[in-house]
Amino acid sequence: MAGFRIPKIPPTTNKSIRFPNDVIEDVEKAIVGKECTFTAFVVAAVRNALEELKEQEK
Numbered sequence: 001m002a003g004f005r006i007p008k009i010p011p012t013t014n015k016s017i018r019f020p021n022d023v024i025e026d027v028e029k030a031i032v033g034k035e036c037t038f039t040a041f042v043v044a045a046v047r048n049a050l051e052e053l054k055e056q057e058k
Helices: 021-031 038-057
Strands: none
Touching: 021 038
């Protein structure tokens, strides 16, 4: 059995960005009832987009 490890929070930098209101509303609707924050959703979406870009470059 693997031992429990306390997860490490990666270093972060605060960035202020503007979202169109409709995008904010859509994200907020998508995360209702889920254990997800707006920030976590956006980070996951950006990471996904970056991976897709890497794949397109191959």
